[in-house]
Amino acid sequence: MSGLTSTMLPVATGRAALATFWRALRRHPMFGWASIAASLAASAAAVVVPLLLGRLVDLVVAGGTTRSLLLTSAWILGVGFAGAVLTGAARWLVTEWGMRACADLREEVLDHALRMDSARLESAGSGDVASRVTDDVEQVTDSIQLAAGVFTALVTVVVTFVGFTALDWRIAVAFLVVFPVYALSLRRFVPAAKRLYAAERQAAAVRTQRLLTTFGGVRTVHAYGMEQRQSQRVEQASQEAADARLRAVRGFLWFANMMNYAEAIGLTAVLLTGFLLVRAGDSSVGDVTAAALLFHRLFGPLGMLLISFNDIQSAGAALARLVGVTEVDVPAQRTAETPTRGPAGVTAKSVSHRYAAGPTVVHDVSIEIADGESLAIVGASGAGKTTFAAILGGVFPATEGAVWLGGRLIDDLGPDELRRTVGVVTQEVHVFAGTLADDLRLAAPHATDEQLHAALRLVGAHGWVAALPDGLATPVGDGEHPLTPGQAQQLALARIVLLDPPIVVLDEASAEAGSAGAQQLELASQAVIRGRTAIVVAHRLTQAHACDRVAVMSGGRIVELGRPDDLVAAGGRYAELWAAWRR
Numbered sequence: 319m320s321g322l323t324s325t326m327l328p329v330a331t332g333r334a335a336l337a338t339f340w341r342a343l344r345r346h347p348m349f350g351w352a353s354i355a356a357s358l359a360a361s362a363a364a365v366v367v368p369l370l371l372g373r374l375v376d377l378v379v380a381g382g383t384t385r386s387l388l389l390t391s392a393w394i395l396g397v398g399f400a401g402a403v404l405t406g407a408a409r410w411l412v413t414e415w416g417m418r419a420c421a422d423l424r425e426e427v428l429d430h431a432l433r434m435d436s437a438r439l440e441s442a443g444s445g446d447v448a449s450r451v452t453d454d455v456e457q458v459t460d461s462i463q464l465a466a467g468v469f470t471a472l473v474t475v476v477v478t479f480v481g482f483t484a485l486d487w488r489i490a491v492a493f494l495v496v497f498p499v500y501a502l503s504l505r506r507f508v509p510a511a512k513r514l515y516a517a518e519r520q521a522a523a524v525r526t527q528r529l530l531t532t533f534g535g536v537r538t539v540h541a542y543g544m545e546q547r548q549s550q551r552v553e554q555a556s557q558e559a560a561d562a563r564l565r566a567v568r569g570f571l572w573f574a575n576m577m578n579y580a581e582a583i584g585l586t587a588v589l590l591t592g593f594l595l596v597r598a599g600d601s602s603v604g605d606v607t608a609a610a611l612l613f614h615r616l617f618g619p620l621g622m623l624l625i626s627f628n629d630i631q632s633a634g635a636a637l638a639r640l641v642g643v644t645e646v647d648v649p650a651q652r653t654a655e656t657p658t659r660g661p662a663g664v665t666a667k668s669v670s671h672r673y674a675a676g677p678t679v680v681h682d683v684s685i686e687i688a689d690g691e692s693l694a695i696v697g698a699s700g701a702g703k704t705t706f707a708a709i710l711g712g713v714f715p716a717t718e719g720a721v722w723l724g725g726r727l728i729d730d731l732g733p734d735e736l737r738r739t740v741g742v743v744t745q746e747v748h749v750f751a752g753t754l755a756d757d758l759r760l761a762a763p764h765a766t767d768e769q770l771h772a773a774l775r776l777v778g779a780h781g782w783v784a785a786l787p788d789g790l791a792t793p794v795g796d797g798e799h800p801l802t803p804g805q806a807q808q809l810a811l812a813r814i815v816l817l818d819p820p821i822v823v824l825d826e827a828s829a830e831a832g833s834a835g836a837q838q839l840e841l842a843s844q845a846v847i848r849g850r851t852a853i854v855v856a857h858r859l860t861q862a863h864a865c866d867r868v869a870v871m872s873g874g875r876i877v878e879l880g881r882p883d884d885l886v887a888a889g890g891r892y893a894e895l896w897a898a899w900r901r
C-alpha cells in the first residue's frame with residue numbers, strides 16, 4: 319500500500335478544504351441570506367410552540383376560560399403549521415445553496431484534473447484520480463442534505479437556548495450539564511474519527527486503484543496467468559477497506575452511546591430542577607413543562623449535530639481529497655486567442671528522457687525539422703521512438719533538453735495553444751461516449767456537419783460512416799455502436815483534420831489494422847500530413863519512405879538521418895530494413 323500511496327495526489331488540510339468550500343458558498347450570496355433568514359424563522363417557531371404549550375398547562379391549572387384555552391390552542395396550531403412550512407423552506411434553501419457550491423467545486427476539480435500534467439496523472443494512478451472525481455464527489459454531494467440539516471439544527475440550538483434562558487435561567491443552567499458529557503465524548507471521538515475516516519477513504523481508493531489496474535491490464539493478466547495473484551491482491555485491498563470501515567463504525571457506535579447518556583443526564587437535571595422550583599413556588603408547572611418540551615425538542619437537532627460529526631468527518635475527508643486535486647500545479651488557462659499558423663518548424667536540443675526512476679530511454683537527441691517537412695522515425699521495438707515522438711508532441715516533457723515548436727519553447731505554450739499548434743495521434747486512440755458527431759466535435763466544437771463530412775472524406779471514413787444506422791448521429795463509445803480499431807484511428811485522424819494544427823505527430827497511425835485497412839490508414843495519414851510539419855512513428859516502411867526524411871533510432875539515439883533514397887544508397891541500417899521490407 320505504501321508504494322501506491324507515495325505518488326498519490328495531495329490531500330488538503332482541513333482548514334484549506336473548509337476555506338475552499340466557504341469560497342464556493344460565498345459565490346451564491348442570495349441563497350446564503352435566504353437560508354439564514356428561513357432557518358432563524360423556523361427555529362423561532364420551534365421554540366414558541368413549547369412555550370405556548372406551557373402556557374396552556376398553566377391556564378388549565380389556573381382554571382382558565384374556554385375562550386382563552388381555545389385561543390392558545392389556535393396559536394399553537396398556527397405557529398406549528400408555520401414552523402413546519404418554514405422548516406421545509408429552510409431545508410430546501412440550504413440544500414440548494416450547498417448543492418450549487420458543490421457543483422462549482424466539482425467543476426473546478428474536474429477542470430484541474432483534466433489540465434493536470436499527464437505524467438503527474440499517470441504517476442498518481444488513474445484509480446486515485448477516478449475515486450476522487452467519482453466516490454469523493456458523490457460523498458460530498460450526498461452530505462449536502464445532511465449539512466443542510468446540521469445548519470438548521472445549529473440555528474435551532476442557539477435560538478432554543480435563548481428561549482430557555484427567557485423561561486428561567488436556573489433551568490437553563492440545569493440544561494448545561496449535558497455539555498461536559500458532549501465535550502468529553504467529542505474530545506475523544508473527533509481526532510479518532512478524523513483518522514479513521516481518512517484511513518477508510520484511503521483504503522477505498524487503493525481498492526479502486528487495484529481494480530482499475532487489474533481490469534485495465536486484463537490482457538497482460540491473462541497472458542502471464544496472473545489471475546490468481548491479481549485476484550488475491552484485489553481481495554487483500556478489499557479486506558483492508560472492509561476492516562477500515564468496521565473500525566470507523568465501531569468508533570461511531572461508542573460515540574452514539576455517549577450521546578444517549580448525555581440525553582438521560584440532561585433530562586433528569588431539567589426535571590429535577592423544575593420539580594424543586596415548583597415545590598419552592600418559584601416556577602409554574604407550565605414553565606417546567608415548557609422547559610422539558612424545549613429540552614426534548616432540542617435533542618433532535620443537538621443529537622443530529624453531534625451524530626452528524628460522524629458523516630461530517632467522513633465528508634470532510636472526501637472534501638480534503640477533492641480540494642487536494644486543486645493543489646497540484648497546473649498550467650494556467652490561456653484565454654487570449656493566438657494564431658495557429660506561422661512558421662511551424664520543430665527543434666529538439668539535447669533531449670534525454672527517463673520514466674520515473676527507470677533507465678534513460680532517449681539519449682541526448684537533437685534534431686531540426688523544417689516547416690512543412692515530414693520526418694519518419696523508424697527502429698526496433700523499444701528503441702525510444704514513441705517516447706521521443708511524444709516529447710516532440712508535448713504529451714509529456716523531457717527530463718532533460720528542450721523542444722521548440724514554431725520557434726517557441728514548448729514549456730511557454732499553454733495547454734490550449736499547445737493543442738492548436740500540434741495534433742497528436744497516439745497508439746491508444748479513444749472513442750468518447752456520445753454520437754459520432756460529438757466525438758469529432760471534441761476537436762472543433764463549432765464545426766458544421768458539412769465540415770465533419772469533409773474531414774471524414776479526407777481520411778477515407780465517409781463510406782462506413784454513411785452506412786451507419788444514423789450516420790453522424792450514431793452513438794459510439796462504450797456499449798454503443800462498436801468501431802473497429804482502424805475506424806477509431808480514422809476518427810482520431812479526422813479530429814486532427816478538424817483541429818487543423820500546423821504540426822502533427824502520428825504514432826503508428828497505420829499499424830492497428832489488417833493489411834487492406836493498414837493501406838487505407840496509410841493514405842489517411844498521408845492526407846493529414848499534407849501541408850503540415852509531420853513526425854511519423856512508422857512501422858510500415860512504405861509510410862516512412864513517403865516522408866521527406868527518415869530518422870533511424872536505436873537504443874534511444876538517432877543513428878541514421880537522411881532522405882529515404884539517400885539512406886538506401888548509403889547502405890546502412892535503413893537500407894537493410896528497406897531491403898527486408900521489400901522482400
Ligand SMILES: Nc1ncnc2c1ncn2[C@@H]1O[C@H](COP(=O)(O)OP(=O)(O)OP(=O)(O)O)[C@@H](O)[C@H]1O
Nearest residue numbers: 673674676679697698699700701702703704705706
Ligand atoms: N510509461 C512508461 N514507463 C516506463 N517505461 C516505459 C514507458 N513507456 C516506454 N517505456 C520504456 O521506454 C523504452 C522505449 O520505449 P518506446 O515505447 O519509446 O519505444 P518504441 O521504439 O516506440 O517501441 P515500440 O515500437 O515497441 O512502441 C522501452 O524500454 C520501454 O519499455
